[in-house]
Amino acid sequence: MSSLRAKIQDVFKEPACEQNRGKDAKARKEGCSKPLTPGAAAGGCAFDGAKIVLQPITDVAHLIHAPLACEGNSWDNRGAASSGPTLWRTSFTTDLTELDVVMGQGERKLFKAIREIKEAHRPPAIFVYATCVTALIGDDIEAVCKDAAEKFGLPVVPVNAPGFVGSKNLGNKLAGEALLDHVIGTAEPDDAGPYDINILGEFNLSGEFWLVKPLLDRLGIRVRACIPGDARYFDIACAHRARAAMMVCSTALINLARKMEQRWDIPFFEGSFYGITDTSEALRQISQLLVKKGADPEILCRTEALIAEEEAIAWKKLAAYRPRLEGKRVLLNTGGVKAWSVVHALMEIGIEIVGTSVKKSTVEDKERIKQILKDDNHIFEQMAPRELYAMLSEHNADIMLSGGRTQFIALKAKTPWLDINQERQHPYAGYDGMVELVRQIELAIHNPIWRQVREPAPWDCQPAVREELPSTKSEAATLHAVQEFAGTMADDFGEC
Template identity: 90%
Template sequence: MSSLRAKIQDVFNEPACEQNRGKVAKARKKGCSKPLTPGAAAGGCAFDGAKIVLQPITDVAHLVHGPLACEGNSWDNRGAASSGPTLWRTSFTTDLTELDVVMGQGERKLFKAIREIKEAYGPPAIFVYSTCVTALIGDDIEAVCKRAAAKFGLAVVPVNAPGFVGSKNLGNKLAGEALLEHVIGTLEPDDAGPYDINILGEFNLSGEFWLVKPLLDRLGIRVRACIPGDARYVDIAGAHRARAAMMVCSTALINLARKMEERWDIPFFEGSFYGITDTSDALRNIAELLVKQGADPELLGRTEALIVEEEAIAWKKLAAYRPRLEGKRVLLNTGGVKSWSVVHALMEIGIEIVGTSIKKSTVEDEERIKKILKDDNHIFEQMAARELYAMLSEHKADILLSGGRTQFIALKAKTPWLDINQERQHPYAGYDGMVELVRQIDLAIQNPIWCQVREPAPWDCQPAVRQELPRTKSETATLHVVQEFAGTTAGDFGEC
C-alpha cells in the first residue's frame, strides 16, 4: 500500500497540468475530480477508470482479482473496437468468496488463475487488477505477478488501482503508471523510423480511429502505438521509440505523455479529432513535431495539400445539411473531452449550443468551453432529470446529445435524442466522422415520427358533437321498443 500511496501522491502533483501548478498544496491533494461520496459510484471508481484505459488492449488477458461483481460491473464498459484479437472480450476473474477472504486464499487463487489462463489461451501478457476487497485484506498482487512472470515466461502486469482510492480519473492515471512501470520500453522494435508517432487517450469507440488512421497513412506517418484503442501488447511495449505523440484526452493520460517525454524525448501536444478545424490542426501539429524531431520538411507541404483536399470534400458534403440545421438548438448532457470538442465541431456548421454539461470535466475542460461559448450561462454542472425534462418539454432545444441514461427523458419530452457517449454506434472522428455526426443529427431532428408523437393522443381528443336530426314516427317507435326490451330508459342510451 505504501507504493500505491506514493503513486497517488505523484499523480496529484502532476507538473504537466497548468491548473494543478496553480493550486495550493491542500487543494492539489484533492486531485482534478470531485471526491467520491460514500456509497456512490460518482461516475466510476479508480478500478473502473483503470479498466477503461487498459481493456481496449486487445490481445492480452484482463484478470480481475476480486469478487465476481467487480468484473461484471466493469466488463466491456466502453464500445471500443478491435481489428483482430478478441481475447479482451473474454472475462477473467478470481471470483473471491467470503471463505477465500477468511481463509487467506486470495494470493494462491490468483496464482492458479494466472496459470490456467496461460495454459488455455497463451496470451503475450496478463493484466491483473486489484479491487477494494483484495487491497483491504492485503493481497500482494505485485509479488504474485512477479513470481508468475518468472515461472510461466510471460509478462504479468499488476494494476494497483482499487476502487476506494479515488475517482475514475485517478484510475486512468494509475493505469498509465502501470504501463510506464511494467510495459513501455520492455521490447525494442526493429523497424523504428522518423515518422513514428503515439496516440494517447484514443479509445477507438465504434471504430473512430479507423477514420483517422488512413489520413496518417497517406502522409506516410505510422502509428507506433495507439493507447489504448485497438492496441497490441507488442506495440505498446515498443512505444518508447516513437518520435512524437498526440494526447487526445489529457484528463486520462497526461502523466503518461509527460513521463514519456522526460524519459525518451517524445514531445507531445493535446488535440482533438472532432470537427473539421480540430482535425486539420491535429494533422498540422503532428507534422510539425515530426519535422522538429528530424523528419523531412516536405512533410509539411504534403500535410497542407491533404488538408485542403479533405476539407473541400467535407465542406461540400456538409453544405447539403447547413440549410436544414443552421440555427437548430442542441443541448449536450455529457462530460469530459466531449463537453468542448463536440461543441466546437457543431458550432462550425451553424448549430446553436443552448447548454453543455461539465460533469466529470476537469478545470482545463471548463476553461476551453468558456473560450468557445464565451458565455457562462450555457454551462451547467449537473442538471436534475426534472429540470432536464422541463427544458426539453418547453422546446428550448431541438435535440439532446447525451448518453443512454437520459434518453428516456428526451423521449418523454417528445424531443429527438442522439447518443454521443461511449455506447454510440456511429464513429464521429475525423472529416468523415464529422459528416456522419451531422447526418445523424439531421436524421434525428427531421424524423417524421416526432410530428406524430407530438399530436394529442386519440383518448385525449374530445369527440365531435353530432347534430341531432329529427326522427320519423316509425324511428321513434322502434327506439321505444328496443329500450323497453332492454329494460332501460332513453337516458341510459345517451345520444345516438
C-alpha cells in the first residue's frame, strides 16, 4: 500500500500537467489532489479509469480480483473497437465471496485463476486489477503476479488502482504507470524504423482510428503502438522504439507521454483528429517531429500534398451540407479534448456554438476554447440539468451534442440530440469522420419527427362538441328508435 501511495503522489505532482506548471514550488509540491468526499467518484472510480485505459488492449486477458459485481458487463465498457482479437471482451474475475475474505483465500484464488486463464486461453499476457475489497483486506497482487509470471512463463501485470483511491482520471494515469513499470520496454522489435510513431490516449471509439491510420500509411508512417485503441501487447512492449508520439487525450495519459520522452527520448505533442484543420495540423506536426528525429525531410512535401488532396475532397463533400446547416446553433455538453476540437471543427462549416462545457478539460484545453470562441460567455464549467432543459426548451440551440447521460434532457425539451461520447455509433475522426459528423447533425436537425413532436397533442386541440336538437322529423324518429332499443337492451341484460 505504501508503494501505491507513492505512485499516487507522483501522479498528483505531474510536471507536464498545465495546471501544476502554473503553481509555485510549494503549491506544486502539494500536488493537485482534492479532499475526497462521499460520492466524489460517482462519475467513475480509479478502478474504472484504469480498466478504460487498459481493456482496449485486445489480445490480453483482463482479470478482476474482486467480488463478481466489480467486473460488470465487459461488453458494455466502452465503444472501443478491435480489428481482430476478442479476448479483451471476455469477463474474468476471481469472484471473491464473504467466505474467501474471512478465510483469507484471496491470494490463493487469484493464483488459481491466473493458471486457469493461461491453460484455457494462452494469452500473451494477463492484467490483474486490484479493487476496493482486495486492497482493503491486504491481498498483495504484485507478489502473486510475480510468482505466477515465473511459474507460468508469461507476463502477469499488476494494475494497482483500487476504486477508493480517487476518481476515474486518477485511474487513467495509474494505468499508464502500470504500462511503464511492467510492459513498455520489455520487448525489442526487429523492424524499428525512422518513421515509427506512438499515438497515446486514442481509444478507437467506433473504429475512429481506422479513418486516420490509412492517412499515415500513405505517408509511410507506421504506428508502432496506439495506446490503448485496438492495441496488441507486443506492440505496446515495443513502444519505446518509436521516434515520436502524438498525445490525443492529455487528461488521461500525459504522465505516460512525459515519462516516455524522459526515458527514451520520444518527443510528443498534443493534437486532435477532429475537424479538417486540426487533422491537417496533426499530420504536419507528426512529420515535423519525425524529421527532427532524423527522417528524410521529403516527407514534409508528401504530407502537404496529401493534406491538399484530402482537404479538397472533404470541403467538396461538406459544401452540400452548408446551406442547410450554416447559422444553426449547437450546444456542446462534453469535455476533454472534444470541448475544443469539435468546437473548431463545427465552426469551420458555419455552425454557431452557443455553449460548450469544459468539464474534465485541462487548463490548456480551456485556453484553446477561449481563443476559438473569443467569448467566455459561451463557456461553462458544468450546467445543471434544469439549466440545460431551460436553454433547450427556450429554443436557444437547434441541437445538443453530448453523451448518453443527458440525452433525455434534450428529448424532453423536444430538441435534436447527437451522441459524440464513448457510446457513439459513428466514427468522427479524420477528414471522412468530419463529413460523417456533419451528415449526422444535418440528419438529426432536419428529421421530420421533431416537427411532429412539437405540435400540440390531439387531445389538447379538440374542438368543443355542441349538443344540437334534431332538425327534421326523420332525425327525431331515428333518435327515438335508438333510445327505445337502448331501453330494451337494458331490460334484457340489466345495468352494468
